[in-house]
Each structure stands twice: as structure tokens, then as C-alpha cells.
Amino acid sequence: MIEVANRLHTVEEYYFSRKLREVNQMIASGKPVINLGIGSPDMQPPQKVVEAISGSLQDANAHKYQSYQGMPELREAMASFYREHFSVSLNPTSEILPLMGSKEGIMHISMAYLNEGDEVLIPNPGYPTYQSVTRLVGAEPVFYELDAANNWLPNIDELEKLDLSKVKLMWVNYPHMPTGAQPSEIAFRGLVDFGKRHNILIVNDNPYSFVLNDNPMSILNVEGAEDVCLELNSLSKTFNMAGWRVGMVLGNSTLISNILKVKSNMDSGMFYGIQKGAIEALKCSKMWYVTLNSVYKRRRDLIWKLADALNCTYDSEATGMFVWAKLPSHLKSEEFIDTILKNNNIFITPGTIFGSQGEGYIRFSLCATAEDIEECIARVK
Structure with a gap:
């Protein structure tokens, strides 16, 4: 055996x-x-998205290997989407990395930044993949409790009481899954400051901003967030494209380039037609x-x-x-x-x-x- x-x-x-x-x-x-x-x-998905993928299949480059960083037009569309909906300006060349679903990004980020024995702050309740990926790369989960009394938001005062000397990364997820709790500007500001004080990478997993929510927010909108924060997003929920596997990770160029070192050794680029469809989705009115x-x-x-x-x-x-x-x-x-x-x-x-x-x-x-x-x-x- x-x-x-x-x-x-x-x-x-x-x-x-x-x-x-x-x-x-x-x-x-x-x-x-x-x-x-x-x-x-x-x-x-939107009809124009389906038409874009089907219409692209005869393009000369449709069936070749694609760029590890995605088509420039896709990154431009992602940058425009964040500028329009979150008032966040990003360099599409160096601060956006398309992913085959944001779940892939959880593994890539963990592989890029965690060593065996590092500790990771994980929400309880929270998405189970944060814990499983942390364990798979040999790091140790440290769970922080969320509850209804605090609107399912992190209690920074309680986090400060922990031994944070080995903590390298913190997962947050707002709007929150499974509870649907909304973040606040104050909560995001507190998380950014917490990350800076303790040199912890804060990653906000943000795929639910546009479902029954009139106030989409990004942690990258907080001043100084680019120093210690990444954000994951996805087209799965917003555009009914879960099976297409299209996501993105966003942050400063140094953080993104480190993730690209992992990603470029694990896949050979997103299918051309899916990228074409994603571009159309991100342009939706x-x-x-x-x-x-x-x-x-x-x-x-x-x-x-x-x-x-x-x-x-x-x-x-x-x-x-x-x-x-x-x-x-x-x-x-x-x-x-x-x-x-x-x-x-x-x-x-x-x-x-x-x-x-x-x-x-x-x-x-x-x-x-x-x-x-x-x-x-x-x-x-």
C-alpha cells in the first residue's frame, strides 16, 4: 500500500x-x-456573455495557450469594474491577477506567503476552505470567533490579546458568508490598522457584494490598505458564472507578483473564450x-x-x-x-x-x- x-x-x-x-x-x-x-x-449568465464565448471559438488564438496573467483586455475590464463599483484605482498590468475562480486564489496566496508553522487567523464561522488550505500547506489555523452580538465582525480588541508573533495572514470575508453580515468602513479601517501594527497580510474574500446589497465595499478602498491587504473577487455569483471559474486577486504589485510565481507554475492560462465572456460580464449595465x-x-x-x-x-x-x-x-x-x-x-x-x-x-x-x-x-x- x-x-x-x-x-x-x-x-x-x-x-x-x-x-x-x-x-x-x-x-x-x-x-x-x-x-x-x-x-x-x-x-x-447575461446573454451577451454566452454570445461572446461562442463567437470567440473561431478566433485565430482561441485554442492556444493563454497568458498566465490573462488577456490585457480582461485585466482592463477588471480594473474598470473596480473603479466604477468600488472607487478603487488599480494598475491592470501589475495589480490585478485573473484566477480560475477565487477558490484557486486561496491556495495560491497560501502557497506564496505561508511557511510550515506559520499561523493564520480564520473566522469562525467562515468558509471551510480557509482552514483546509492552511493545513495543506503546513500552517496552523488560529480561529477568531464571530457572533451576532457584534454583527459577525472581528473584535479587534480580542484579537490584540492573542499571541500574534507567528501570525502571517488573516482571512476575512465581507459581505460575510454564511451570515450575510455587511462590513462597515470603521471595521475595514480597523482591520487595515491591525494588519499594519502586526505585519499581518489581510485578505478579504469578496464574491457576494452585488447580491441583495445596495452598498458594495472593498477593503482596498481604505487608505493605506495597499500596504497589507489583498482582495479576492469572483464572477461566479454576480454573473451566474460559477462553472466558468473566473476570479481575480487584487493588490499592490509586489504582493501580486509573488502570487504569480505560484500560479504560473500550476496552470497554463485561462481558456480564451471564457476570458472573452468575462470581459462582457464586467461591462454589464x-x-x-x-x-x-x-x-x-x-x-x-x-x-x-x-x-x-x-x-x-x-x-x-x-x-x-x-x-x-x-x-x-x-x-x-x-x-x-x-x-x-x-x-x-x-x-x-x-x-x-x-x-x-x-x-x-x-x-x-x-x-x-x-x-x-x-x-x-x-x-x-
Whole structure:
């Protein structure tokens, strides 16, 4: 028997990879399961995006290796997008690196900056990939707790009490997944100052800014953020392009060039047609966002009714593609979702997959039709 690498002993198979096998087996056996668990957009990308990729397939360069840094036109489009929506000016040549999805960027950043034994501040609750990638590169997670009392924002005073001597990097994610909490200018300012005081790289993972949110924000808009901050973004949620795998990492030229050293040794550039489609997506008018959010608003209203039917509470001011709901106090997250899956054929995500602070919560995805959500309400009632 060939032994696996030690790093594999530090991680488990991704929750959704395991759980969706169970869900798919139920569906294959005839169970009418409705999936409210995963945030995979079910609507189409803008039509001009689909036309751009299909129209590009006969171009002379369409099937060649592409630049490790992406097409200049793509980086220009990303720079224009950040300038228009976040009032952040970036040099498209040196301060923007396109990615095959922002999840790829989590690994690239970690490989570029973390040594074995370095420590990483990771939100609890938070995206599970931060923890797994940290362990895969041999670094140590240090979890910082978020809670509803502080609007799921980092408590800088509590962070200052920690031994930060080995901390190299801090993951933040605003608008926050899974809770939908919004950042504030004061919170971002505090994070930048914290990073500077302790020489910690602050990385904001920012794919949810345009879903049910009227106030998109970037940590790079804070004065001085370029010294200690990177930002990840993605076209997956904003433009219904999750399967296309298009993301970006943004920051000062030195930080970006270090990430490029990793990336250029791991892939051979994004497919030409996908880049062409991404350029068109980033040029979308305000009407795209209005139309997208009108659909999500209707779905969210229905999810709130479903949460009410399950005796859950939720924050109606939260943003993003999910509804984070608190269970009645005597219920456990995983036991509850397993019961609902078995009895009602509805799959909901347990809050515990995002960390111990998720116990007692569940997360509903808005990536299901209004008709499916209405069916869920009927089943529960």
C-alpha cells in the first residue's frame, strides 16, 4: 500500500462533496429532494456573455495557450469594474491577477506567503476552505470567533490579546458568508490598522457584494490598505458564472507578483473564450444587477416564510445569496437538517460546517426557484 502524504491526514473530504452524494443517491432512488444547501447559481449568465464565448471559438488564438496573467483586455475590464463599483484605482498590468475562480486564489496566496508553522487567523464561522488550505500547506489555523452580538465582525480588541508573533495572514470575508453580515468602513479601517501594527497580510474574500446589497465595499478602498491587504473577487455569483471559474486577486504589485510565481507554475492560462465572456460580464449595465436582485428578493421573501414555518429567526438586514437562520435553542444543526432531509426531502446546510460558532444555525441557499421554495413551505406546513 502506497502511503498518502502527511498533509492528507490534516483534512477531510469537503462537506458538500460527501453530503451531495447522499442527496444524489436519494434522488436516484426516487426521492423528490429539493436542494437549498449549496450556493450554485441556477440562472443563466447575461446573454451577451454566452454570445461572446461562442463567437470567440473561431478566433485565430482561441485554442492556444493563454497568458498566465490573462488577456490585457480582461485585466482592463477588471480594473474598470473596480473603479466604477468600488472607487478603487488599480494598475491592470501589475495589480490585478485573473484566477480560475477565487477558490484557486486561496491556495495560491497560501502557497506564496505561508511557511510550515506559520499561523493564520480564520473566522469562525467562515468558509471551510480557509482552514483546509492552511493545513495543506503546513500552517496552523488560529480561529477568531464571530457572533451576532457584534454583527459577525472581528473584535479587534480580542484579537490584540492573542499571541500574534507567528501570525502571517488573516482571512476575512465581507459581505460575510454564511451570515450575510455587511462590513462597515470603521471595521475595514480597523482591520487595515491591525494588519499594519502586526505585519499581518489581510485578505478579504469578496464574491457576494452585488447580491441583495445596495452598498458594495472593498477593503482596498481604505487608505493605506495597499500596504497589507489583498482582495479576492469572483464572477461566479454576480454573473451566474460559477462553472466558468473566473476570479481575480487584487493588490499592490509586489504582493501580486509573488502570487504569480505560484500560479504560473500550476496552470497554463485561462481558456480564451471564457476570458472573452468575462470581459462582457464586467461591462454589464446597472439593469443586470436590478434584474438579478429582483429574482433573489422574491426567493428570499419565500425563504423567510420557510424559516418562519420552521420556527427559526433571521436578520432581515443581511445581504448575499443565503439566509442564515437561528434554530430554536434546544435543536442541534446537523440533527435538524438530517431530520428535514429524511422527513421532508429538503436539503439545508447545517451551520456547523462553518465552525463551532455555527452550532444552532442553518443556512438556506437562494439558488432554487420560487416554485421549489414554495413546495418546501408546503412540505413543512
